[in-house]
């Protein structure tokens with residue numbers, strides 16, 4: 001069985017963070033593992049409290065995984081502080097982690113900041129160089145490229161700008177364009193993944209789910225373009241299934257195909 005590790009924060013209501021990642025790994029028949037960076041009190045309505053895990057605990061969790069069950073792919077989700085980012089970068093380098101997917105989590109759907117403002121540059125300087133793909137949404141891509149993205153042409157220019165300091169794949173998700181398409185970019189090559197828009201407010205954790213589905217595909221040995229294609233099919237199916245839970249933006253149905 002192929003194996004995947006997520007390094008992420010928690011969501012006790014089960015729709016985002018490591019809970020979403022592990023459900024996605026399981027639904028895609030990959031053995032899922034998890035190192036927790038922060039414990040969050042959150043639900044479909046919003047984030048109430050965040051407690052970062054200590055650095056020795058982050059490092060020890062990663063040692064436990066890498067020394068025992070070496071993951072075929074690794075996803076990095078919420079990493080909120082500079083010391084946590086540095087600890088993760090050190091361990092990924094020490095163990096030679098492969099197939100690294102970096103979901104550049106900055107702000108939750110509910111508008112809560114999930115990364116310290118001063119940690120954003122550590123994310124780009126320390127974790128991006130270790131990643132095979134980054135998966136920013138539109139606001140995150142704007143933060144990375146430094147200008148506004150208003151249409152497909154500027155979405156592509158943003159990827160070109162981000163690529164000036166980064167050699168991996170860049171997937172700029174178009175979800176925040178009200179059903180815009182996702183764009184995969186590398187070395188001047190562009191591939192668009194059309195979005196079949198689902199009319200729903202239940203979108204909590206879509207970014208987490210898409211990036212962990214890509215991670216599962218890479219763990220199975222799929223080439224990047226195919227891993228993104230399968231992941232896009234998976235998130236569309238999970239949204240379209242019609243699960244309706246919670247009082248806010250509900251979770252997607254990770255188990256729609258089981």
Ligand SMILES: Nc1ncnc2c1ncn2[C@@H]1O[C@H](COP(=O)(O)OP(=O)(O)OP(=O)(O)O)[C@@H](O)[C@H]1O
Nearest residue numbers: 109137173174175176195196197198205206207208
């Ligand atoms: N209503 C929708 N219908 C179809 N696909 C959607 C919808 N909303 C989001 N998606 C898809 O879900 C994926 C993640 O999208 P989005 O751009 O919302 O990322 P995100 O902002 O990181 O997600 P999150 O809500 O977890 O923060 C993309 O592939 C996007 O096209």
Ligand SMILES: Cc1ncc(COP(=O)(O)O)c(N)n1
Nearest residue numbers: 009010016017108109204205
């Ligand atoms: C632990 C954790 N990681 C990531 C997200 C972003 O997901 P969303 O933007 O859908 O709230 C989240 N809410 N919680």
